[in-house]
Every structure is written in C-alpha cells, then in structure tokens.
Amino acid sequence: MIRFENVGMRYGTGPEVLRDVSFTLEPGTFHFLTGASGAGKSSLLRLMYLAHRPSRGLITMFGHDVASLKRAELPPLRRRIGVVFQDFQLLDHLSALDNVALPLRVAGAKEGQVREHVAELLSWVGLGDHLNDKPATLSGGQQQRVAIARAVITRPSLLLADEPTGNVDDRIGMRLLHLFEELNKLGTTIVIATHNEMMIERFGYARMVLDKGMLQHLPRNATATRIA
Amino acid sequence: MFRTHYDLPLQRDVTGRFLPWIIALMVYLAILALAGSMVLSGMAQRWDRGLAGTLTIQVPPLPDGQPSLDARVESALGVLRATPGISRAEPLKSEQMAGLLEPWLGDGALSAGLPVPALIDVTMSGGRIDVRGLAQRLKAAVPGAEVDDHAAWLKDVLTIARAVETVALGVVALVGGAAVATVIFVSRAGLAIHGAVVELLHVMGAPDRYVARQFQSHVLGLAVRGGIAGTVLAAATLFGLTRASGEFSAGLMPDMSLTPLQFLSLAGVPLIAALLAAVTARLTVMRALARLP
Ligand SMILES: Nc1ncnc2c1ncn2[C@@H]1O[C@H](COP(=O)(O)OP(=O)(O)O)[C@@H](O)[C@H]1O
Ligand SMILES: [Mg+2]
Numbered sequence: 001m002i003r004f005e006n007v008g009m010r011y012g013t014g015p016e017v018l019r020d021v022s023f024t025l026e027p028g029t030f031h032f033l034t035g036a037s038g039a040g041k042s043s044l045l046r047l048m049y050l051a052h053r054p055s056r057g058l059i060t061m062f063g064h065d066v067a068s069l070k071r072a073e074l075p076p077l078r079r080r081i082g083v084v085f086q087d088f089q090l091l092d093h094l095s096a097l098d099n100v101a102l103p104l105r106v107a108g109a110k111e112g113q114v115r116e117h118v119a120e121l122l123s124w125v126g127l128g129d130h131l132n133d134k135p136a137t138l139s140g141g142q143q144q145r146v147a148i149a150r151a152v153i154t155r156p157s158l159l160l161a162d163e164p165t166g167n168v169d170d171r172i173g174m175r176l177l178h179l180f181e182e183l184n185k186l187g188t189t190i191v192i193a194t195h196n197e198m199m200i201e202r203f204g205y206a207r208m209v210l211d212k213g214m215l216q217h218l219p220r221n222a223t224a225t226r227i228a
Numbered sequence: 229m230f231r232t233h234y235d236l237p238l239q240r241d242v243t244g245r246f247l248p249w250i251i252a253l254m255v256y257l258a259i260l261a262l263a264g265s266m267v268l269s270g271m272a273q274r275w276d277r278g279l280a281g282t283l284t285i286q287v288p289p290l291p292d293g294q295p296s297l298d299a300r301v302e303s304a305l306g307v308l309r310a311t312p313g314i315s316r317a318e319p320l321k322s323e324q325m326a327g328l329l330e331p332w333l334g335d336g337a338l339s340a341g342l343p344v345p346a347l348i349d350v351t352m353s354g355g356r357i358d359v360r361g362l363a364q365r366l367k368a369a370v371p372g373a374e375v376d377d378h379a380a381w382l383k384d385v386l387t388i389a390r391a392v393e394t395v396a397l398g399v400v401a402l403v404g405g406a407a408v409a410t411v412i413f414v415s416r417a418g419l420a421i422h423g424a425v426v427e428l429l430h431v432m433g434a435p436d437r438y439v440a441r442q443f444q445s446h447v448l449g450l451a452v453r454g455g456i457a458g459t460v461l462a463a464a465t466l467f468g469l470t471r472a473s474g475e476f477s478a479g480l481m482p483d484m485s486l487t488p489l490q491f492l493s494l495a496g497v498p499l500i501a502a503l504l505a506a507v508t509a510r511l512t513v514m515r516a517l518a519r520l521p
Contacts (some may be wrong), residue, residue, distance in 0.1 A: 053521055107433065
C-alpha cells in the first residue's frame with residue numbers, strides 16, 4: 001500500500017536529507033522508525049503525510065503514484081492519514097473538543113455527529129473532564145492525548161506519529177502504545193518515530209533505522225546493526 | 229454562514245480592522261450617489277415630459293403703457309394662432325402669476341402695480357416648429373416679446389445630471405477598488421500569518437475551498453458590519469436632506485421623494501458590497517493556495 005523506491009528529499013536547494021530510501025509497508029503492519037536526531041525521521045514522515053514532495057524517486061501511496069497526483073487529488077488521500085506531530089500542533093484558540101473535531105469537520109462530517117463522537121473518544125483517553133479546555137490550560141501529557149485523539153478520530157488507514165512518547169513518562173508512554181496497538185488491530189498501518197529503545201525492545205515490531213538519510217529495514221524482533 | 233467554525237483565528241488579525249470602515253464608506257457613498265442620480269433622473273424625466281412640446285412667450289409691458297399690456301398680449305396671441313403646429317396658446321391668469329411670484333416678491337406683488345411681464349403658455353401639437361421664425365414674427369408684431377423653448381435649459385439640466393452621476397459613480401468605483409484591495413491585502417496577510425495552521429489543515433486533508441471558506445466568512449462578517457453602518461448613516465443623511473428640502477423649497481423644486489422600488493434597490497447596495505468582499509476573499513485565497521506545491 002505504501003511504497004518508496006530510491007526516494008531522495010531535500011529542503012529547497014539544500015543537501016539531500018534522505019537518500020535512496022526504499023521500503024514497502026503492507027496494510028495493517030506496525031513499524032518503529034528510529035535513528036539519531038537529525039537522521040531524517042521527521043522528514044521521512046513529512047513525505048508520507050504528503051506535506052513534501054520528493055526530489056527524486058517514486059512514492060506510491062494507497063496505489064497512487066504521488067508525483068502524478070494533481071493538487072486537487074491530494075485531500076482525499078490525506079484524509080486517510082492521521083498524524084501525531086512532535087510538537088502536537090494543537091490550535092490554541094480552539095477547545096480540546098474542537099481540536100479533535102477538526103479532521104471530521106475538514107472531511108465534511110455532519111455537525112450533529114461530530115460532538116458526540118469526539119466527546120466519546122476524549123473520554124476514552126481520559127480527558128472527559130477537559131472537553132472545553134484550551135490546550136494552554138492542559139498539561140503536556142494531556143495535550144499529547146488530544147493530539148493523538150485528533151490523529152485517530154477518523155480511523156485513518158495510516159497513522160504516523162513523530163516521537164509521541166517523547167514528553168511523557170514510561171507508564172503513559174506504554175498506555176499510548178497500547179492505544180496504537182488497538183488501532184492497529186482494527187487494520188490501521190502504524191509508523192512511530194521514536195528514540196525509546198526500551199519501548200522498541202518491549203513491543204518488538206519491525207523497525208526502520210535511518211542513519212544520515214539512509215534507511216535500513218529490519219524485520220520483527222531483529223537487532224539493529226549500524227550501517228557503515 | 230455565521231456558524232462556520234473558525235479554525236483560523238482570523239479575528240485576531242489587526243489587518244482586518246479597517247475593512248468595516250472602508251466598506252461602510254463605500255456603501256455610504258454608493259447609496260448617496262445612487263439616490264442622487266435617481267432623484268436627478270426622476271427630475272429630468274418629469275421636466276422632459278412636462279416641458280417638451282411647450283413654449284413660454286414673455287411679453288413685457290412698455291414703459292409708457294401704450295399700447296397696453298393686454299393689447300400686446302392680444303397681438304401676440306394673434307401671431308400664435310396664425311402659426312401652424314400650435315394647438316393651444318393661453319395667457320397665464322393673474323392668480324397663476326401671483327402664485328408664481330409669491331415666493332420671491334410676497335403677497336400682492338401684482339396689485340402693487342409692479343411692471344410684471346405677461347406670460348403665454350403655448351402647447352405645440354407635436355412635431356417641430358420653427359421657433360426662431362416664430363420669435364422673429366412675434367418681435368415684429370410685439371416689440372420686446374421673447375420666446376423661451378426650454379430646450380436649452382433642459383439640455384443643461386440633463387448635462388449636469390449626467391455629470392453628477394458620472395462623478396458619483398467614479399467615486400463609488402474608487403472606494404470599491406480600495407475595498408477590494410483591502411480585502412486582498414487582508415486575505416494575503418491572513419494566509420501569511422496563519423501559514424502553519426493552513427498547512428496543518430491541508431495535511432488533515434482540507435481542500436482549498438475549506439480554507440477559503442474561513443477567509444470568506446471572516447471577510448463577510450466584517451463587510452456586513454461595515455455595510456450596515458454605511459446603510460444606517462446613508463439613511464440618516466437622506467432623511468435629513470429630504471426633510472430640509474421639503475421645508476424650504478415647497479413648490480419650487482420638483483418633489484425629491486423616491487419610489488419604494490428605488491428604496492429597495494438602495495438596500496441592495498450593502499448586499500452587493502458584502503458579496504463583492506466575500507467573493508474577492510475567496511478568489512484571492514483560492515488563487516494563492518493554487519500556487520502552493
Ligand atoms: N524545514 C527544514 N528546512 C531545512 N532543513 C531541514 C528542515 N527540517 C529538517 N531539516 C534538516 O533535515 C535533516 C533531517 O531532519 P529531521 O527530518 O528533522 O530529522 P529527525 O526527525 O530524525 O531528527 C536535518 O539535517 C535537519 O537539519
Ligand atoms: Mg524529528
């Protein structure tokens with residue numbers, strides 16, 4: 001469903017931050033994406049959530065060659081992708097509820113269904129008492145759960161999370177991962193960029209390792225080796 | 229339209245702050261200009277209808293009173309009756325004269341024996357008659373008689389009406405241009421200020437029209453506020469003008485009132501302004517977004 005072939009990426013006229021990246025993600029799989037800071041994890045995710053075009057190579061998303069897509073054809077594809085950003089990117093003038101409702105409204109959902117659906121999910125992630133709170137009044141961990149709820153509210157086919165356990169203690173981190181596992185069981189393909197070795201060992205999913213813009217793909221339960 | 233969820237906090241942008249004022253000014257000027265041109269063209273039409281095909285003959289009294297004014301009027305009537313194409317020629321009665329003169333000279337001007345000329349109302353039976361030839365024959369028979377065919381005067385009035393209309397439309401176009409430019413500026417600035425949120429919306433799969441709708445609703449809200457203010461001010465001004473003209477020019481000026489249909493079309497001005505603003509915002513944003521990769 002997602003296929004990268006010899007993909008390169010650069011920002012503007014800068015150097016390539018990703019080089020010759022090739023991999024395939026089958027539907028319903030779960031992957032960790034690791035690598036040192038600056039290795040290109042966030043950049044690779046940007047390519048996957050169609051916020052950036054590759055400078056070379058072929059990207060196929062849900063059966064579409066991304067390079068051949070017109071601008072107007074991108075929104076329907078993007079709606080099948082949920083993203084948890086490293087810095088959450090919550091809108092600070094909107095309540096938790098309205099933040100999570102955003103992808104539904106963007107997709108043109110009926111307002112009557114939106115509220116109920118969103119309130120239910122927020123309760124499920126333990127924010128039932130904070131529906132109308134603005135992000136600024138929430139703790140870091142609470143904001144993160146709002147960001148995750150927003151990413152999964154539409155039941156996306158692909159969930160991309162950029163260091164979602166970065167700012168929370170291990171206990172909450174584990175709970176978030178269990179949430180992603182639940183989603184994965186419902187059929188969502190999941191890619192989580194993370195530094196957290198303990199988490200990777202513990203869950204043992206396949207991992208993609210980035211090193212200076214090059215990718216190594218390791219199957220389930222394999223141990224990482226450094227790329228020379 | 230007001231229940232749109234504002235994902236973009238556009239209300240906080242200071243750039244939109246002047247928009248209601250500019251729209252208010254535009255609506256105010258446009259309504260006044262439109263009302264002015266309606267009144268003027270109404271006047272011109274009434275004059276045209278009332279005066280075309282009529283002449284007024286002025287017969288001044290002679291200083292020594294010989295022959296008498298009545299005798300001179302009689303000879304003028306004789307000339308007029310002998311002229312083909314004239315269906316009616318009637319001297320104004322002294323009560324009518326008194327009515328005409330009263331605003332200037334006060335009651336009893338006629339009885340005071342002032343040397344007031346006699347006026348003869350002439351109706352032509354259609355078609356053109358040789359006004360200059362008639363004037364010459366009249367002068368020969370009744371020295372000092374003047375023919376006024378109103379045509380020159382009517383032409384002047386119409387020219388002035390057209391000129392006023394043109395200037396007014398020009399002003400409205402200028403202010404409208406300023407309003408459009410402001411909307412474009414507000415929209416572009418909004419896109420720049422909220423670039424990160426716009427990108428976020430795109431990543432979530434928002435089509436360009438979803439983003440554009442946010443700007444459109446925002447600008448529409450500002451424009452409606454400005455439009456209402458401008459309409460209220462214009463209505464107050466028109467009301468004041470109508471009352472003032474009603475007080476001092478009774479009988480002198482043709483009536484300045486507007487028909488209900490005309491009032492209705494004036495009420496359309498703020499609607500058009502709001503629509504113009506909203507459409508401009510939408511097009512600006514759609515065009516800017518289309519240029520994104
Ligand atoms: N917006 C940007 N413009 C230019 N260079 C960038 C931008 N974002 C990231 N980079 C560069 O791309 C490289 C990879 O960064 P990133 O994808 O953020 O890595 P990671 O997420 O693994 O830390 C780094 O060298 C970084 O400096
Ligand atoms: Mg990163």
